[in-house]
Amino acid sequence: MSQNRVGVDLDKSLGYLLKEASSALRAAMEEVLRPLGMSVTHYSCLELLAQRPGLSNSELARGAFVTRQTMNVLLQALEREGYVTRPAEAPVGKVLPARLTPRGRRSLEKATVAVRSVEVGMLAGMTETEQSDAFRILRSMIHSLRDGNDGA
């Protein structure tokens, strides 16, 4: 039980806490999306397309934090099932802009309601100040991690 090691005490590690929170969020989202037969990546793709129609496969992949290969197989499935359309030929370059079909929009609406309940539940226990703090702090973490800070 003695702490004679100069380690990363997990209870005091922001990284561990971040992973824990992210894991809990993912679990909560999977739980509400499962009845709709939708995975988190699936939902993310639809939500991205609703907000920014015409996004390409690669852009969707970056937005959903998966590789473009993974997003491609998902898009092909969504296309086959009629939730998404892509032109047969690229208007410019190789980029194929994707768009939601009416069916895709309908499907997304139910999912959005479910996901928003998770988001609201997460915000519920926080004051207004804490909420804006949360945004600022998470953005700060992302910035630090992206620019490869070495802490020197």
Next chain:
Amino acid sequence: MSQNRVGVDLDKSLGYLLKEASSALRAAMEEVLRPLGMSVTHYSCLELLAQRPGLSNSELARGAFVTRQTMNVLLQALEREGYVTRPAEAPVGKVLPARLTPRGRRSLEKATVAVRSVEVGMLAGMTETEQSDAFRILRSMIHSLRDGNDGA
């Protein structure tokens, strides 16, 4: 560009930001662990064992946010390579307490240095107050998500 939809605006979604931060953290950790031939789960397992020797397979799985089946194959590999030991028979029940070998401890030390640099980098851009806010807020999120708040 018009927002005539009552959706979850991703730029203003705490959930999306959390996922983004977690993704960035994972990428940063993978980057510093790759030269050591170690994955994030791999490292998590060793770190957990260093801090709480004798943890069982299932407990390690929960601590590293994977299933016990996944942790089991990892533990078998670590055991085969001499980083971890488990008794052949359970002292009590079916629980096999795992422990680091000296080799495992040596391997972990390098990884800890690498991972700590990521953690420090993440904390560097934040004031003392922001750091404690970050802990409090993340814990609040975890709590809300676990208890399945429906936001009503």
Next chain:
DNA sequence: CAATGTATGTCAGAATCCTGACATGAGTCA
């Protein structure tokens, strides 16, 4: 104009992780 670098869509194979299932051991309760 040619060469180079960067980004894209896509295919194929491999690695990772999970779901389902089973037997076993411990605790609870009547």
Next chain:
DNA sequence: TGACTCATGTCAGGATTCTGACATACATTG
């Protein structure tokens, strides 16, 4: 004591995601 519930370790199969690779299209640069 016996039935029941729960947690554990482990095996097998399947789903998901990634890495590697290739051809192509655009932008930049000399």
